Amino acid sequence: MADYIIESRDLTAGYGKAVIIQDVNFQAERGKVTAIVGPNGSGKSTFLKTLFGLTRVFNGNVIFDGEDITKLPPEVRARKGLGFVFQVNNVFPNLTVRENLEMGAYARTDKEQIKKDMEEILDIFPILRERQKQKAGSLSGGERQMLAMAMALMGRPKLLLLDEPAAALAPKVVTQIFMKIRDIVNSGVTVILVEQHAKRALSFCDMGYVFSSGRIVMKGPGKDLLADEKFVEAFLGKR
């Protein structure tokens, strides 16, 4: 039986009185990459934010590591092992790169281990070591994305939610970002990835979900979805 790190059950959520996602039943297997694809406005990012408690839940539950976290605020979810990388505004622009990384480890108390992790992270993202004293607001788009992922990793998450990590980045930087994501998964962190570029995401992931109008319309192993005529016709255009 599959070991799911997070599940949503009949989840309906949105902002204010507006319902954006409806009756979403979703599972992400521990140690794997799960991708969420779909057209613009299909509710992918809202779903990710709902997993982190950043939206209003009207119905349903979110189960993380066997515990119902539906009513927990985001800061408590972060302390339980969830990490989030926003699509935009994902760093603190007026803090230095190092301060941003420290903020990533904010909820942790193991000072010595934090120091070690900081060095490790700076080894994984060498460009950030060079930019340590620089304000994050002065970084390039790719550097910011790396900093955002590094910050999330400083929190030692069990599950990392990535919202379009490659949006608006140069192709060379996108390749680098996906290589880093693979490294993160190999280190034992589960990843849920929301991606506009369906082909790239599904060829990268273990399991894929397709959203449309706030609902899951298809799911399956990424490579199977890419081979599915119906999926290709509806979301990638005719071959």
Next chain:
Amino acid sequence: MDLSIPLMNSLTLGSLYTLMALGLTMSFSVTKIANFAHAELVTIGGYVTALLVNWMGYGLGESLIAAFFASALLAVAMDEGVFKPMIKRGSKPLFLLVASIGIGLVVRYLLFIYADLNAVITVQAKANVQLIGRFGRAGITTIHLWVFPITIASVVLLHLMFHYTKPGKALRAMADNEDLARVSGVKIYTLRRLMWFIAGGITGVAGGLWSAYSVITPEIGWYALLRIFAASILGGLVSFWGTIAGGLIVGFAENFGITFMNTYFNVSTAYRPLISFVIIVIVLLLKPTGFAGFDFIGWLKEKMKGGGE
């Protein structure tokens, strides 16, 4: 022409405006609320100090500590009772600003009722003020020994807190992006309480010092509010060092400006507040960020390095 008296007055008032504006800078930078009820934090601090000194016979130091706690608790109550619930319901900054005017009115007129019933509509803390020296014709008193060190210590401590402590860095992070701070594990509401407590407390101390320096009324904070905003806006509403510069500029501009206008153009001293208003308009028109972004510590290090060579 002997300028020692306006110089001393400018320094004292500038320091007091700085101290009053620090809390506003702090609360605005973190919450983005233009809190007009900040004026009442000054007034409450002033009244607590004056009444404790005059009625209970406490020393100025003890009374200032009480003023710190009184205004700190009022600031926390404002946020918990009004701002926080409104923010949770999705209120925009403009609505919060209007609400702050409402809070200010309620507190001010409650204080008016209290002051009227107790015959303290005007009051001054009868602190044991002694002349300890002279600067030209201006006297240096024990009040100055309270005002200058407290102002400098407040700025330095706030700078250290915001740049070298975990809660301070988290407050700067919250100022940048509250959602990101939350997903980083920051308990934003606990930190907001801490921020309001400190901001309110410092402002209360400023009010307490004011009551020892001059006569106060229940409207003292309201009258000072324009100067407080001017000082804070000069600091870009985010910089503590900028606020110190802002407070001193307002203090000097008011004293020297009105002396100059009165001497040479026969302008009544009643127009003194106009100077702060002009400062606000000029800064917002020409450099809305004020002194924010000016790296004072870096500049100081550079100067010291230069001096050592």
